[in-house]
Amino acid sequence: MSGRAVALPYGVGRISLGWLALVAIAAALVGVGAFAYAIQELEGPIATGLRDWGTMGGATWGLYVSFIVYFVGVSFAGITVAALIRILGLTYLRPISRVAELLTIVSLILGALSVLADLGQPLRGIANLFRYARPQSPFFGTFTMVIAGYLFASLVYFYLAGRRDAYLMAQYPSPLRWLYRAWAAGYQDTPEEKARHERISFWLALGILPLLVIAHSTLGLVFGLMGGRPGWFSALQAPGFVVLAGVSGIGHIIVLAALLRWSLGLRDQPEMAAFRWLGQALLVLGIIYIYFTIVEMVTAGYAGREHEQRLAKLVLVGYYAPFFWTGMGALGLAIGLLASQALSGRWSIPLLVASGILANVTAVAKRLIIVVPSLTHGSLLPYGIGMYIPTWVEGAIIAGLMGLGALTILLFMKAFPIMEVPAPVEEVRP
């Protein structure tokens, strides 16, 4: 493909060995995940480590639900960053805006697929969740608002934000010209069109921001409204989910932005100011999250009912303490790294990437700590304690979903400029 066409910006259409290797790894993960899902479909959910709580002594929800929350959480930062660029005029974030929006869309789709992996009757789920939707159920927020409303709004935003680049790309002779033409759909980047686009994007961003808070809150309410589940029933659950979503999402964007800068060989894009802003945002959200966790633990440990106290103890110093402290330790370390950079005023991309990865370790560990202990050890009736060890099938399906996300982003990178194309196009020709 590269031989025929003029070199396109940001490596579009150029296949490198490294890229091929990454695609192969991601595709292999997808293959393993698909194989595991086939096994789960043939044998039934018995192939997972999940079982009923109560007399059966298991956990009803586990890895899948934790990762529904995790994937939807990651989606937070993408559209937030994109919206803040429009609303607050943070122009130095512009180069990462597209990859951020793409991350939102990809992770929301992964969230939806994890829902399907968790359902006992996935095909019925697709039909009945719309056919018989009940707004009284907190799941309505997860399924309908997040996966339908929020995903749809993000897709529209993504489409609109990409039209200008599609128009510019369509100027090149390339095998994907049809795609750019279709995407641009008559858009020609005239001043009027530009102004109209800016206006629409601004209002759409303004509309998506509250939708985003509502969507992440309803995901928190799935747990926070359960009066009969110690460890879940808490008014802090919804704001906590919003903040932890921000932590994991911004962490992801930092890693992706650094990968782009490195893999595309760009020396000054995204510029350091963008990384600094992301680092500061992660620092603030991380501190808020630590604060939330302390308040929650103090409330449960000091004034909680018997079962709340027992569960708080189990998480802090008992069976689940290793997971809890891994998560909180990772966040503490990330905050330490970020704070030292903020105080010294010298920001380093490797340290930022480390904090981004650590933040995501926290996000996964904390989600497992929210979902599982209450089911295995939180019964209000004197059932014995339960146990949950995920099987390889669950692990493989989650790994497959991650592979699918990576694969989507990798393929997209080669079909469309992953960063905004500087105008006019002619100047970027290498």
Add this chain to the structure above:
Amino acid sequence: MAMPRYAMTIDLSRCMGCRACMVACKVENNTPEAHFWMYVFRFEEEEYPKTRVWFLPRPCQHCDNAPCVKVCPVGARYKRDDGLVLTDFQRCIGCRYCEVACPYGVNYFHWKHPDKAQYLDYTDDPEVKSRTNNTMPPYRNPDADLRYGPEERLTAGAHHYRGVIGKCTFCVHRVEKGLEPACVANCPVRVFEFGDLDDPNSIVSQKLRTNPHFRLLEEEGTKPRVYYLMGNPPSPEVRQVMPVKGGKRG
């Protein structure tokens, strides 16, 4: 005729923990291995020489403010006008939110197809065949294949689908015929009574008038329709003894 308001009373002073109700429930509803729509806790309290052993049957509480009904995203779990909380097996998507929301732990998910999770292999078990003149006895209760109530939804029995939730139905298929639930009918010492709360002469109304009673986890605001007579709720200090086994089957 006015719609009845069904309820159950469980006399704790009578229960001797024989678990015949659990067996009756299994036979009636074809519940798979490790599924106990009716479960009898065996509790031990205090230390020797004051040790006390007592029993607490736990069917679905058929709550008036049922957490499971509230959270179901598709309305598969619903409450009938007569008070029965049922599951529409053909609408359930298997998200298990009801199971997570219920503080009583009465829900059981079909982790594999119920036909493959029975105690015997009803499709082809040479040992059974050797005792039954080479025929396999049927295990499915045909009444559970019918649809009940004005809604005509598939709500009875446990042998229908994989990947859906199931729980005690108060034996809807028996109640519709004017019979008592299987656990009530089979208890050797008449621990259970089942009847209409709106009928002052029904045995449940009479028992509730004349006996001290409590409801399980009443403080959760679930408003259960199962009333326990002559006893106290389990304190956090009770120890469960002889729990059922079969944790890793589905």
